[in-house]
Amino acid sequence: MDTKPNHPDQLYIEGLITNNSSVIESIYKKFVPKVKSYIHANSGDDDQAQDVIQEVLMVIYDQAKTKGLKLSCPFDAYFFLLCKRRWLNELKKSSSKGVTFLDDEVSLNESVRETVFQTEIFDEKQSLFDEMFQKLGEKCQEIIKLSFVTKTMEEVAEKLNVTYGYVRKKKSICTGQLTEMIQQSAKYQTLKL
Amino acid sequence: MEQDIYLTIENYLNDELSAAEKTAFENQLSVDKILKDKVALYKETNQFLGNRFSKDRAQFLENIKAVSKASFAQKEETKPKVIPLQSRYYWLVAASIAIVMGIFVFDSDPTFEEYYQSENAYFNERGSVETDLVQAENYFNQKKYTEALPYFEKVILQKKSAEIDYFYGLSLLETNQLSKATSVFKTIQQGNSLYKNKAIWNLALIQLKEGNFENCKSLLKEIPEDDENYEKVQKLLNELE
Numbered sequence: 001m002d003t004k005p006n007h008p009d010q011l012y013i014e015g016l017i018t019n020n021s022s023v024i025e026s027i028y029k030k031f032v033p034k035v036k037s038y039i040h041a042n043s044g045d046d047d048q049a050q051d052v053i054q055e056v057l058m059v060i061y062d063q064a065k066t067k068g069l070k071l072s073c074p075f076d077a078y079f080f081l082l083c084k085r086r087w088l089n090e091l092k093k094s095s096s097k098g099v100t101f102l103d104d105e106v107s108l109n110e111s112v113r114e115t116v117f118q119t120e121i122f123d124e125k126q127s128l129f130d131e132m133f134q135k136l137g138e139k140c141q142e143i144i145k146l147s148f149v150t151k152t153m154e155e156v157a158e159k160l161n162v163t164y165g166y167v168r169k170k171k172s173i174c175t176g177q178l179t180e181m182i183q184q185s186a187k188y189q190t191l192k193l
Numbered sequence: 194m195e196q197d198i199y200l201t202i203e204n205y206l207n208d209e210l211s212a213a214e215k216t217a218f219e220n221q222l223s224v225d226k227i228l229k230d231k232v233a234l235y236k237e238t239n240q241f242l243g244n245r246f247s248k249d250r251a252q253f254l255e256n257i258k259a260v261s262k263a264s265f266a267q268k269e270e271t272k273p274k275v276i277p278l279q280s281r282y283y284w285l286v287a288a289s290i291a292i293v294m295g296i297f298v299f300d301s302d303p304t305f306e307e308y309y310q311s312e313n314a315y316f317n318e319r320g321s322v323e324t325d326l327v328q329a330e331n332y333f334n335q336k337k338y339t340e341a342l343p344y345f346e347k348v349i350l351q352k353k354s355a356e357i358d359y360f361y362g363l364s365l366l367e368t369n370q371l372s373k374a375t376s377v378f379k380t381i382q383q384g385n386s387l388y389k390n391k392a393i394w395n396l397a398l399i400q401l402k403e404g405n406f407e408n409c410k411s412l413l414k415e416i417p418e419d420d421e422n423y424e425k426v427q428k429l430l431n432e433l434e
Contacts, residue, residue: 019253028264129241148246176199
């Protein structure tokens with residue numbers, strides 16, 4: 001039972017998961033300029049800044065929707081640190097030399113660091129799921145997608161012109177296959193899912 | 194068959210097993226750890242997939258893209274308006290240009306001021322405890338470099354970080370303590386952090402400021418071509434040749 005009161009900035013998380021336009025616009029107005037400046041000062045342009053920001057907002061949304069996300073620190077700090085680290089990671093990938101900047105992480109606030117860490121772990125997990133999903137056969141991908149997009153399995157069966165029993169079975173087999181691929185991947189071991 | 198188990202798992206998670214089947218399955222789970230883990234992963238996978246392909250998520254993504262587009266486009270529109278000049282002032286403009294050109298002709302060497310760009314530090318979130326680092330950051334971003342220095346000096350005794358060192362170096366540079374700034378940047382140059390090339394760049398600018406063009410050039414040549422700021426480096430090198 002969660003008896004701790006919510007951090008006032010929890011409203012930003014709520015706003016994101018309910019697709020509240022005024023909250024989203026408020027985030028862009030209040031918190032995005034600082035991220036934009038940082039990226040510009042570190043060899044990035046507008047397009048790259050836009051991408052980083054969108055990707056981070058999507059991860060926050062996904063984490064909040066899938067696992068739940070309770071802020072215990074200001075959204076400002078959390079959001080900025082996520083964007084900053086994501087950008088530095090991008091730079092690291094395109095740089096040919098080994099960069100040790102992650103040791104330079106200076107944020108002193110334990111709560112921010114912890115929340116950022118949780119989100120980054122979630123992001124890695126999700127990337128693994130996405131990666132393995134892409135490796136599934138086309139038929140499996142299609143049936144899984146349809147089963148989540150369409151209201152009932154009966155409708156899915158109709159769309160694919162097969163029986164209800166068949167789609168249910170096939171969907172479960174495909175999902176099972178996906179879990180096997182995830183379990184067997186090296187990343188799964190390191191993430192200790 | 195091995196694959197049959199997944200349909201059972203799916204039914205179990207959807208609460209579509211009969212009471213008897215459910216009990217049997219739960220008994221199995223209590224003794225079979227591998228199966229238990231499989232079920233947990235299957236459940237988690239369904240959670241991920243459910244969100245991934247939800248209409249809500251697709252709509253959210255659309256919305257983000259739209260707000261983002263508008264937000265970034267807005268910034269570009271706030272360029273200063275160009276006000277047409279009245280014709281009687283054209284002579285003023287012509288004279289000013291002539292003077293500037295004259296200065297330009299006499300001042301052909303590149304200068305420190307032309308190439309040095311101040312930046313902002315972002316160590317900490319706003320609203321956090323008033324630690325030394327927060328003070329340093331605030332003073333630095335307000336361009337109060339003299340006030341920032343003692344705070345930087347306190348922090349670097351406690352924390353080893355190329356990022357902090359870099360901004361400490363900039364503070365020294367801004368307050369014209371060039372030899373101290375040089376030794377700080379040199380330390381970063383010897384490391385392997387993200388600030389390495391930036392440190393070399395500032396070392397080069399210090400040499401430029403002191404009129405040591407040869408030293409400046411050899412430092413600039415240490416910056417690799419794939420560095421994102423290489424355009425500036427190339428430009429300065431060209432001017433110095």
